[in-house]
Amino acid sequence: xxxxxxxxxxxxxxxxxxxxxxxxxxxxxxxxxxxxxxxxxxxxxxxxxxxxxxxxxxxxxxxxxxxxxxxxxxxxxxxxxxxxxxxxxxxxxxxxxxxxxxxxxxxxxxxxxxxxxxxxxxxxxxxxxxxxxxxxxxxxxxxxxxxxxxxxxxxxxxxxxxxxxxxxxxxxxxxxxxxxxxxxxxxxxxxxxxxxxxxxxxxxxxxxxxxxxxxxxxxxxxxxxxxxxxxxxxxxxxxxxxxxxxxxxxxxxxxxxxxxxxxxxxxxxxxxxxxxxxxxxxxx
Amino acid sequence: xxxxxxxxxxxxxxxxxxxxxxxxxxxxxxxxxxxxxxxxxxxxxxxxxxxxxxxxxxxxxxxxxxxxxxxxxxxxxxxxxxxxxxxxxxxxxxxxxxxxxxxxxxxxxxxxxxxxxxxxxxxxxxxxxxxxxxxxxxxxxxxxxxxxxxxxxxxxxxxxxxxxxxxxxxxxxxxxxxxxxxxxxxxxxxxxxxxxxxxxxxxxxxxxxxxxxxxxxxxxxxxxxxxxxxxxxxxxxxxxxxxxxxxxxxxxxxxxxxxxxxxxxxx
Numbered sequence: 001x002x003x004x005x006x007x008x009x010x011x012x013x014x015x016x017x018x019x020x021x022x023x024x025x026x027x028x029x030x031x032x033x034x035x036x037x038x039x040x041x042x043x044x045x046x047x048x049x050x051x052x053x054x055x056x057x058x059x060x061x062x063x064x065x066x067x068x069x070x071x072x073x074x075x076x077x078x079x080x081x082x083x084x085x086x087x088x089x090x091x092x093x094x095x096x097x098x099x100x101x102x103x104x105x106x107x108x109x110x111x112x113x114x115x116x117x118x119x120x121x122x123x124x125x126x127x128x129x130x131x132x133x134x135x136x137x138x139x140x141x142x143x144x145x146x147x148x149x150x151x152x153x154x155x156x157x158x159x160x161x162x163x164x165x166x167x168x169x170x171x172x173x174x175x176x177x178x179x180x181x182x183x184x185x186x187x188x189x190x191x192x193x194x195x196x197x198x199x200x201x202x203x204x205x206x207x208x209x210x211x212x213x214x215x216x217x218x219x220x221x222x223x224x225x226x227x228x229x230x231x232x233x234x235x236x237x238x239x240x241x242x243x244x245x246x247x248x249x250x251x252x253x254x255x256x257x258x259x260x261x262x263x264x265x266x267x268x269x270x271x272x273x274x275x276x277x278x279x280x281x282x283x284x
Numbered sequence: 285x286x287x288x289x290x291x292x293x294x295x296x297x298x299x300x301x302x303x304x305x306x307x308x309x310x311x312x313x314x315x316x317x318x319x320x321x322x323x324x325x326x327x328x329x330x331x332x333x334x335x336x337x338x339x340x341x342x343x344x345x346x347x348x349x350x351x352x353x354x355x356x357x358x359x360x361x362x363x364x365x366x367x368x369x370x371x372x373x374x375x376x377x378x379x380x381x382x383x384x385x386x387x388x389x390x391x392x393x394x395x396x397x398x399x400x401x402x403x404x405x406x407x408x409x410x411x412x413x414x415x416x417x418x419x420x421x422x423x424x425x426x427x428x429x430x431x432x433x434x435x436x437x438x439x440x441x442x443x444x445x446x447x448x449x450x451x452x453x454x455x456x457x458x459x460x461x462x463x464x465x466x467x468x469x470x471x472x473x474x475x476x477x478x479x480x481x482x483x484x485x486x487x488x489x490x491x492x493x494x495x496x497x498x499x500x501x502x503x504x505x506x507x508x509x510x511x512x513x514x515x516x517x518x519x520x521x522x523x524x525x526x527x528x529x530x531x532x533x534x535x536x537x538x539x540x541x542x543x544x545x546x547x548x549x550x551x
Contacts, residue, residue: 183376186344187441188366188393197389201380278380278421 066248074248075255084237088256091222091233094150098157099218106162107207110169115199120170127163135160135221139228148229153222160221164214165207172206173199205276212268219261234260290358291319292477293343293368293445298352300338312338314502315352320445325471325478327492329485329534331541335503336481340447343479344370356445366390369443373450375430377422383409383433384418390441408436411470428459435467439474448480452487461519464490468517485534489527490517497537500544507537 048068054060055067062070078084113120138159146152176199184198226235234253241249273280300313313335320326328336341347342354345365353360356367369390377386388405396404409415412432422430431451438446452460468491471478482488488495492511499506513521513530521527 177376179372179374179376180378182344182346182364183370183372184378184389185364186346186366186368186370187390187437189389190393193393197381198378201378204380276380278423 063247066251070248071251071255074246075252078249078252084252084256087232087234087237087253088260091219091226091235092260094153094222094225094233095157095215095218098154098222099161099215101154102158102162102165102214102218103211105158106165107169110166110207111173111199111203113166114170114173114203115195123166127166130159131163131167136224136228139225143229153225153230153233156225157218157221161214161218164217165210168210168213169203169207172210173203175206176202205279208268208272208275212265212272215264215268216261219257219264223257289321291355292322292357293320293479294318294355294358295339295342295349296353296355298339298342298349298354300335300342300347301350311502313342313349314504316503316505317352318496318505320477320479322444322477323475325491325493326480326496327488327494328479328481328496328498329488329538330483330498330503330506331500331538332483334498334500334541336498337449338503340370340449340479340481343368343445344447346370366393366441367443368445368447369438369441371434371438371446371448371451373453375422375427375434377430377433377437379422382419382421383414383425386422386433387436387440389437393441405440408440411439411473412436412466426459428455428463431455431463432466435470439470439476443476445477445479448478450481450483453482460487465519467491472516485531485538486522489513489530489534490519490521495534497534500541506541509534 051065052068055062055065075084109119109123113123135156138156142152142155142159146155180198180202181194184194189197222233223235223238226233227239230236234257237256238250238253241247241253295316295318298313298316299311302310302312304310316335316339318339328339330336338347342349343356343361343365345361345363345368348362355361356365361368378389381389384402384405387408388401391401391404406415406418409418412435414429414432414436417425417429422433425433431454434451452463455463464487467478470476471491480488480491482491489511493515495509495511496505497507497509498504509530511530513524513526
């Protein structure tokens with residue numbers, strides 16, 4: 001029912017037969033996933049090998065692409081002196097703060113917009129105007145208003161994230177099955193009960209799917225903000241590498257971003273499974 | 285036989301008109317009057333498009349008549365009426381609640397304490413033979429089991445009238461038969477008034493204490509037939525000569541409707 005589903009997490013489930021329905025039908029195991037995993041691994045190894053050979057033999061100048069060994073030693077050096085850890089932490093902090101503020105603002109607003117048309121009418125024009133703007137277009141204004149400190153970075157993340165969270169929330173709230181609302185009322189539920197027991201849980205899978213998509217967007221916001229004006233953070237690290245002509249450092253920064261976002265996504269998936277126990281059994 | 289008692293549920297000269305997408309008025313129910321008495325098992329039988337569901341939705345308070353009124357204990361139903369609980373064909377279970385969470389929903393809405401709810405709910409889960417499945421989510425259950433959860437959920441909420449809109453239509457024939465027998469048993473145990481929509485003559489004959497045959501477009505009552513087949517009833521009643529006679533009476537009433545509109549109920 002969620003708008004965006006993680007294809008890798010969808011398992012085929014057996015149809016429970018009456019009267020011996022089983023608790024959790026075992027996923028059908030085939031050899032295909034294992035083989036596909038092997039193909040992925042080989043594909044990565046092939047590109048790494050091509051990188052190593054082409055730089056080692058001097059086919060590609062280190063000015064354009066450093067050797068893999070240089071990237072590894074750069075990463076280790078920056079880990080050892082604590083610089084990398086600090087940059088990752090700074091960026092993560094800014095993302096989390098901006099992202100959480102965006103959620104706190106946009107989720108309640110989205111729910112109200114979905115159930116109360118006047119609210120939607122009031123907010124919709126701004127959504128239409130602001131949606132096409134990439135978060136970097138907010139950099140001049142936010143610098144003027146907030147300087148170049150933490151608040152400005154958080155503001156960029158916020159401006160780049162809240163509209164997506166809002167749109168996902170409105171959409172998934174509107175898609176809650178009206179029959180379930182009727183059923184709840186027929187069982188004596190009042191407006192508040194309907195909100196707490198039907199609309200919120202019904203919209204939750206879609207909202208969480210939206211948050212997962214938005215989290216990656218929030219990361220790209222913080223990086224662009226850091227590249228333009230920041231003393232630290234992964235974006236600043238990459239920009240320093242560029243200024244110093246240290247391409248290995250640029251690659252270390254890029255790699256870190258990928259890894260951090262991947263880890264964040266995994267954590268989000270775990271959280272999702274914890275919050276939506278019923279979704280594990282959905283056959284859709 | 286019950287003419288002197290005041291009806292629990294009644295429709296008085298009810299007309300319901302819908303406006304369709306082309307701005308045309310469609311009369312779903314036309315000047316319909318009906319008295320339903322406590323403890324009755326009423327089956328509304330008719331071809332599709334005869335306004336059966338519209339009547340039921342008005343009894344539940346989901347929609348209001350265009351003219352006339354629907355009454356519960358003589359008082360007009362003007363909003364969703366929890367005393368007339370609806371059981372939907374598509375189950376309408378809350379997917380995020382377990383079997384227990386679904387069944388106790390009505391009690392929770394009444395503000396009953398957790399401990400008390402647990403105790404009450406256990407009885408209803410046992411009544412529909414779902415013991416051991418309390419902590420399962422609806423998606424883990426088969427269609428027949430899901431429909432039993434909706435019945436338990438409605439019985440636990442303890443409405444005075446059960447409204448059932450083709451509740452077994454989505455089930456396979458065998459599960460359906462089991463469910464029909466369970467419903468007969470539940471009706472006998474609880475003595476609840478039931479209004480049941482079906483387009484199956486056999487289902488109506490097996491379940492009802494009174495059968496109401498509807499005509500289609502606009503929906504009107506074509507005939508009211510008391511069902512005097514012996515109770516307690518069992519599937520085997522279908523082999524009695526009395527049953528055959530009643531069935532052919534009902535079919536002759538419906539046949540002309542079906543020929544007129546082309547939508548056949550199951551024979």
